[in-house]
Amino acid sequence: MTDPISQDKAAFLAVVKKYEGMHDVSGVLALDPVNGPMIRHWAEAMGDTNPVYTDPEAAARTHFGEVVAPAAMLQVWIMRGMQGGAPANSATGELYKHFTDNGFGSVVATNCEQEYVRPLRLGELVQYDQLIETVSEEKTTGLGTGHFITTLTNIYVDGESGRELVGTHRFRILRYTPHKKKAKAAPPAERPLRPRKVVNKDNQAFWDGVAAGKLLFQKCLDCATPRFPFAPGCNKCASLEWDPVESTGKGVVYSHVTMHYPKFPAFDMPYAVGLIELEEGVRMLGNVLGVAHDRVRIGMPVELEFVTHDAELTVPAFRAVGEN
């Protein structure tokens, strides 16, 4: 069973795939020879202060022996200026028309890979050939659905024994149909609530304490060992008898993390979660307040601050002491 849509897609792919390997242009000369002023402007714009690009004396002391162009300028020498672009009668011009005619009207550059065979020197006039290397099958990306097109430009200079390859430039674009926008811009998503606390008979007393503005841990009535999280019995002596004890809420950061990924819409990413060792000797988790997530440190003193996130959720958090 072949549906008409996939038949159309196959036919289109067959047409555009024919362009793979086609030469677009050959032996096109650069508009300008490799020259000092363009190098200087480029290096300044890039913040590249290496004197081998601009200072003949300094360059003479390097293994290049003379001023060379920055390798990454390779594409600069073959650009056709503001009015350039693929002429309509070229292979790429024709190929692009197939895409625009078939609904792939949007374009975005996705990759550029270059190989540098040897440095270019002042006065050299490059020339280049360009071919269409590959046309991908239909792909769907975050932007939309379309095809990747990779062109390969080989860059030469005339040498004593014919053309000498100095570099290659692979450029990939996506010709695509953007994802359909929703008819009406969605209203800003209402922020989801934080994950809920989980309460049962074993830890009810803790959350009752939070509701009363108290941070509680347990203390064994037989061996006096403090404990947290809440459990019905003592790990030290197996006693089931315990009392709730209110913590002063003072402690230090015992460990901490900063959450970056995945993005949880209920939280402001990134955010710090601390494991706090309270002065009574038990540890508890809480967000660390009053200090940037990347300034939280182990050993940092903190004190309790209850934070109410919504009508049903108040949780202990810990504010860094002495931080501004």
Added chain:
Amino acid sequence: MSLKHADNLRGKAAIAGIGATEFSKESGRSELRLAVEAVGAALDDAGIAPSEVDGLVSFTMDTNPEIAVAAAAGIGDLTFFSRIHYGGGAACATVAQAAMAVATGVADVVVCYRAFNERSGRRFGSGVLQRDPTVEGVGLGWNMPHGLLTPASWVAMFAQRYLHVYGATTEAFGHVAVADRKHAANNPKAYFHGKPITLEDHQNSRWIVEPMRLLDCCQETDGAQAIVVVSAERAKDLKQKPAIINAAAQGAGRLQDQMTSFYRDEMTGLAEMGVVAKQLWQTSGLTPDDIQTAVLYDHFTPFVLMQLEEFGFCGRGEAPAFVANGGLELGGKLPTNTHGGQLGEAYLHGMNGIAEGVRQIRGSSVNQVENVHNVLVTAGTGVPTSGLVLGVE
């Protein structure tokens, strides 16, 4: 298995077959289908007919009941079936329980399996946002309202403490990742075949949960792995060179939690793996010097460091130096995760690591270590866990 004395399991059972599906990001088929394919492949590898299988073991997290796997895999009556809890901590325990079953005559041929679409289906890393008020739900409930929601976040809390106490840097984690990916680069079955990374790549990868980066985290994988366990006696007459189970152990530590044992005295070790280590050394009669290669569970790199210390391959706090300079790579002090681990080959909840342990015993690993006599394999870290010592005899 006991902490007080060596147990009687040494040398009684063997792994006679291993089988897996391809490891992918979207299998395109059901988890049950994956399980059945892997079970069939493992039985083929062993040269055992499905009709001879009388035991099946898996994880409580597996969605494929033993009876459904049996029904679709040509397996008849079952006398032993068991599913083990605590996520990836179950991996080596499936083999441990299968070994106990065949050693005691409760079953003759037991297949252990784990199958999931963990990338295209339920992704463990996407976060725990809601739980019912069960005991385990309440356990997770201490973390959730503060936004400590992912396995990476729970491990990162230990990792931060470890770095602080021992004055180490995240490069120690990076060396684990580099070793895994170097081995995976040479493994055609690995997702990251042909894609090694450098320490610089590790350091430049983005934060997931600080102090852990993307390249500290294992993959998400669709796939299945199965392992066939029979008596050591029976294994001698089968198709493959047997991987003898010289010790197998489960372990949970005092005040154990599931990934969030934040409330113990120390957070710089893995007490549960210490329980496993003690038993494995005791029953096998071996020491770390007797191990030529290891498969250490690596859902996240920091816990590989702590395992090296729990097993005594190095002292406390010495793992960062142990893993530096290729310590875990082929030719290093302890070639580890020679299949590429769960960072490099696939995340199969530790079961693919058992298969690599078997290949090292057979001499058929793509990254074969020379003169392998004993291989250590471990299961999920941060949870109640398990381990195996496999040997050539």
